[in-house]
Amino acid sequence: MNVLARSPEPRQLSLTLVPPSFRDIVVRERVAENLRERGYVEIPWDATWVTNQSIRIRDDLRRMIEGPHRNLFQYAQATEIDDQGFFEKNGERKEVLTARETAEKSVVYDHKFFFHCYDTTRAVLAAQGTPVQSYERLFSASGNFNATARRLTAAIVGRLDALNEDERDPGRRYQDSLLDRFVGDRVVTRSAVYKSHEKGDTVAKLHRDRCGLTFHWISSHPGLVLYDRQGQRVVADDSNPGKLLIFLSDKVWTATRGKLGTGILHGAANPENIAGDEARFIAVTFAHCKLADADLQWAERHKDELAIDPADYPL
Numbered sequence: 001m002n003v004l005a006r007s008p009e010p011r012q013l014s015l016t017l018v019p020p021s022f023r024d025i026v027v028r029e030r031v032a033e034n035l036r037e038r039g040y041v042e043i044p045w046d047a048t049w050v051t052n053q054s055i056r057i058r059d060d061l062r063r064m065i066e067g068p069h070r071n072l073f074q075y076a077q078a079t080e081i082d083d084q085g086f087f088e089k090n091g092e093r094k095e096v097l098t099a100r101e102t103a104e105k106s107v108v109y110d111h112k113f114f115f116h117c118y119d120t121t122r123a124v125l126a127a128q129g130t131p132v133q134s135y136e137r138l139f140s141a142s143g144n145f146n147a148t149a150r151r152l153t154a155a156i157v158g159r160l161d162a163l164n165e166d167e168r169d170p171g172r173r174y175q176d177s178l179l180d181r182f183v184g185d186r187v188v189t190r191s192a193v194y195k196s197h198e199k200g201d202t203v204a205k206l207h208r209d210r211c212g213l214t215f216h217w218i219s220s221h222p223g224l225v226l227y228d229r230q231g232q233r234v235v236a237d238d239s240n241p242g243k244l245l246i247f248l249s250d251k252v253w254t255a256t257r258g259k260l261g262t263g264i265l266h267g268a269a270n271p272e273n274i275a276g277d278e279a280r281f282i283a284v285t286f287a288h289c290k291l292a293d294a295d296l297q298w299a300e301r302h303k304d305e306l307a308i309d310p311a312d313y314p315l
């Protein structure tokens with residue numbers, strides 16, 4: 001029997017890509033409209049689900065930090081973009097020269113441990129002999145964040161494209177479909193534990209993310225500050241598992257040739273005295289999109305638009 005004949009492929013694909021419930025949420029919460037106007041949006045999300053995923057990741061990440069094989073959980077290629085697995089970044093101080101470098105070297109003041117989990121990471125690490133089976137909770141929970149972000153991204157950028165179609169002002173209209181650029185590109189969940197800090201310290205200094213869309217699921221402690229499209233300072237509800245923060249990042253600026261604005265500036269201060277075991281934990285997912293050489297050349301010519309003086313943007 002021809003199984004494919006009974007289940008038409010295109011319909012299944014579209015349902016997998018964007019579950020109707022996700023499309024409903026994106027419309028109801030005006031996610032695309034908010035991203036266009038303010039650059040960010042906070043929407044209600046399932047607090048129990050987020051808490052369950054983050055506990056599983058956090059427990060495994062802590063065991064990995066303290067455990068004997070943490071350096072086995074690393075797969076590094078020549079380019080940083082393909083780094084997968086476990087990393088420690090020690091917050092050595094360097095002079096930051098440009099806004100682009102600020103984004104790329106966002107770790108220089110922070111001391112943190114993080115895990116970059118792509119859909120492929122478990123298999124890649126297993127192939128090099130890493131004992132992945134001891135940390136299945138981290139892989140499956142990160143995979144859940146990846147899958148959910150992937151479907152949400154398709155719903156969001158599909159809606160952004162629809163609004164773009166309706167845009168009457170040619171000066172605000174971007175050229176190429178964002179859906180085409182995002183679908184099939186990679187997503188990666190970054191979970192991180194920051195080392196202890198004194199009260200008032202900067203935990204993550206001001207930066208923009210390099211991906212296209214950022215999904216901030218949870219922080220263990222409040223402290224995330226962002227600057228919206230109008231330059232307003234916004235204190236995010238980042239430690240509330242019932243709130244999902246979504247914002248635009250730099251690849252959307254490049255992909256739309258600036259029509260949707262630059263990536264959203266953000267960082268985290270430490271309003272409380274977080275120490276030792278209580279160090280800040282975060283889980284975020286980055287959704288990437290494809291860029292052509294011509295896009296990158298455009299970005300290079302317009303990089304001055306990314307310049308900022310961090311003194312103008314206190315955390």
Ligand SMILES: [Fe+2]
Nearest residue numbers: 207208209266
């Ligand atoms: Fe970030």
